[in-house]
Amino acid sequence: MTLPRTLPVLAVAGLLALGGCASDPVVDEDTPVSLTVTIEDGAVTPLGEARTATVGQPIILRVTSDTEDELHLHAEPEETFAVTPGTHQFEFTVDVPGSVSLESHHVGGTIATIDVSP
Amino acid sequence: MTPSRNDVVVAHGIGGSTDLPVPLEYAMLGATWALAISFAVLALAWRRPKLDPRSPGAALPPWVTRAVDGAATHTALGVLGVAITGWVALAAFGGEPGPTNGAPGAFYVLLWVGLVPLSLVCGHVWAYVSPVRALHHAACRALRRDPATGVWTYPERLGYWPAALGLLAFVWTELASPDPGALTTIRVWLVGYVVAGVLGGLAFGRRWFERADPFDVYAAFVAALSPFGRRDPASSTPQARRVVARNPLSNLAGLPVDHGIVAVVAVLLGSTAFDSATGTSWWLTEVQTWYAGSPVLAVAYRSLGLLAAIGAVGAVFVLAARATGGVTSVQRRELPSELAHSLVPIVVGYVGAHYLTYLVEKGQRTLIALADPLDRGWDPLGIGGLAPSYWLSEHPHLLAVLKVGLVLTGHVLGVIAAHDRCIRLLPRAHHLTGQLALMLVMVGYTFLGLFLLFAG
Numbered sequence: 001m002t003l004p005r006t007l008p009v010l011a012v013a014g015l016l017a018l019g020g021c022a023s024d025p026v027v028d029e030d031t032p033v034s035l036t037v038t039i040e041d042g043a044v045t046p047l048g049e050a051r052t053a054t055v056g057q058p059i060i061l062r063v064t065s066d067t068e069d070e071l072h073l074h075a076e077p078e079e080t081f082a083v084t085p086g087t088h089q090f091e092f093t094v095d096v097p098g099s100v101s102l103e104s105h106h107v108g109g110t111i112a113t114i115d116v117s118p
Numbered sequence: 119m120t121p122s123r124n125d126v127v128v129a130h131g132i133g134g135s136t137d138l139p140v141p142l143e144y145a146m147l148g149a150t151w152a153l154a155i156s157f158a159v160l161a162l163a164w165r166r167p168k169l170d171p172r173s174p175g176a177a178l179p180p181w182v183t184r185a186v187d188g189a190a191t192h193t194a195l196g197v198l199g200v201a202i203t204g205w206v207a208l209a210a211f212g213g214e215p216g217p218t219n220g221a222p223g224a225f226y227v228l229l230w231v232g233l234v235p236l237s238l239v240c241g242h243v244w245a246y247v248s249p250v251r252a253l254h255h256a257a258c259r260a261l262r263r264d265p266a267t268g269v270w271t272y273p274e275r276l277g278y279w280p281a282a283l284g285l286l287a288f289v290w291t292e293l294a295s296p297d298p299g300a301l302t303t304i305r306v307w308l309v310g311y312v313v314a315g316v317l318g319g320l321a322f323g324r325r326w327f328e329r330a331d332p333f334d335v336y337a338a339f340v341a342a343l344s345p346f347g348r349r350d351p352a353s354s355t356p357q358a359r360r361v362v363a364r365n366p367l368s369n370l371a372g373l374p375v376d377h378g379i380v381a382v383v384a385v386l387l388g389s390t391a392f393d394s395a396t397g398t399s400w401w402l403t404e405v406q407t408w409y410a411g412s413p414v415l416a417v418a419y420r421s422l423g424l425l426a427a428i429g430a431v432g433a434v435f436v437l438a439a440r441a442t443g444g445v446t447s448v449q450r451r452e453l454p455s456e457l458a459h460s461l462v463p464i465v466v467g468y469v470g471a472h473y474l475t476y477l478v479e480k481g482q483r484t485l486i487a488l489a490d491p492l493d494r495g496w497d498p499l500g501i502g503g504l505a506p507s508y509w510l511s512e513h514p515h516l517l518a519v520l521k522v523g524l525v526l527t528g529h530v531l532g533v534i535a536a537h538d539r540c541i542r543l544l545p546r547a548h549h550l551t552g553q554l555a556l557m558l559v560m561v562g563y564t565f566l567g568l569f570l571l572f573a574g
Contacts, residue, residue, distance in 0.1 A: 042411050048402025075135050076479075076508065078217055096508045098135030098475075099397070109410035110402050115138055118512050 467528015
């Protein structure tokens with residue numbers, strides 16, 4: 001009669017595992033999230049980079065470009081970063097939770113999506 | 119870090135963030151329930167057809183019918199619809215482009231998404247609010263013609279196909295065209311829709327709006343799932359026109375079947391799935407590398423993806439609906455159309471889950487922006503100074519529960535609607551096996567929808 005005893009143990013283990021998945025990973029909210037973007041020869045790297053952050057956490061964007069571009073941050077509200085040839089650094093925070101994407105406007109491409117949790 | 123005021127190309131034409139992914143365990147839980155409930159319906163539900171659009175329902179007081187059918191109500195709602203359209207046109211033609219212009223939001227959020235809850239709660243009131251119906255009515259009055267009939271009879275074999283094509287054009291504009299948020303795009307649609315609607319109405323009469331007008335047909339499909347209907351939808355005597363409240367699934371069973379009905383639901387479901395799919399890491403890290411940097415290729419790949427999603431949803435449904443024994447080949451050919459209404463709850467649930475925050479939060483932003491269409495400091499309703507509330511986004515777990523709940527509810531209603539229609543149409547020996555393929559396809563749609571809420 002091991003089965004009746006095994007089932008509750010499995011159930012509890014499953015619930016614990018679920019609880020473990022559900023709780024958010026520990027993040028230091030003061031450490032900035034950094035993102036490095038290169039625009040070269042008409043191509044943007046990276047493409048589709050996935051990041052996580054929390055509301056108010058500083059996000060630092062380093063852009064090295066050989067051309068003029070505009071990076072759009074699709075957040076609430078929208079933000080735009082003007083890029084000229086050279087290396088630039090932008091710092092911003094996201095204040096409304098959601099999945100926020102960063103796009104190159106002129107060269108073209110979704111560079112990253114940042115899942116910003118409350 | 120200066121907010122851009124012009125020429126912003128934005129997702130969905132209106133920009134802003136999208137929802138956080140639904141946690142995996144919520145999606146898994148929803149999927150498990152969907153599977154379990156589906157088999158329970160198959161095994162335990164009634165064996166004689168129950169859902170009847172002519173079931174008596176509960177009659178509402180006579181004044182409701184008088185108010186709903188009153189000429190004064192129709193005039194008031196028509197004037198309201200035309201006035202709102204005119205106000206949006208002010209913003210589209212005279213306002214500054216950029217985030218303070220409410221015209222794109224009015225089009226992609228208030229009209230496209232707002233139609234769904236409006237029709238679900240109030241029934242097909244769009245038939246009275248529709249600006250093209252109202253303008254057509256006014257034109258008919260000026261020309262002393264009967265608005266019900268046109269110059270020609272609407273060709274019966276077209277069925278819903280013109281509406282399906284119009285819906286496809288709309289979702290292509292929103293999800294695949296080069297610049298959905300540009301005011302030029304909104305202007306083309308606004309003028310094109312009004313001109314096509316009024317001319318179509320004059321040419322073919324009321325049938326045009328019931329079969330060819332994309333927004334009217336979308337609204338009518340969702341309204342079929344509302345709790346309100348007429349006592350006998352097929353008859354026009356005053357007694358039969360009485361407004362009643364009845365089981366929404368009984369109303370849904372009365373959705374008029376016609377050519378192209380599968381195409382309409384496939385466009386609605388497939389396009390929403392495509393919208394989610396373009397947010398997945400697979401699309402962004404793989405597919406995107408094929409077209410990034412080339413606007414022409416971007417439009418080409420997105421258009422192909424959109425068509426593929428719609429085609430796949432439609433083809434799988436047609437095959438599954440036909441997968442039964444005991445029917446003649448003629449009957450079998452009719453089965454997909456006869457069963458298409460059962461996808462409407464699935465569409466409504468998934469669209470609701472996908473666009474809930476979009477409607478609530480971007481809807482607020484749109485209304486605030488619309489207070490001042492010409493950037494002259496107007497604020498007739500005193501809402502121009504308000505800030506949108508992001509309460510829903512700030513409670514992502516509640517939002518996830520709502521979204522999974524909407525998908526699951528739509529799925530269960532869809533399976534029940536399909537079950538009832540199958541036992542009405544199929545010979546007794548094939549009642550269970552005949553609906554099995556369709557039910558599994560519905561489970562597949564729902565799994566995919568939940569997966570996309572998690573991954574997109």
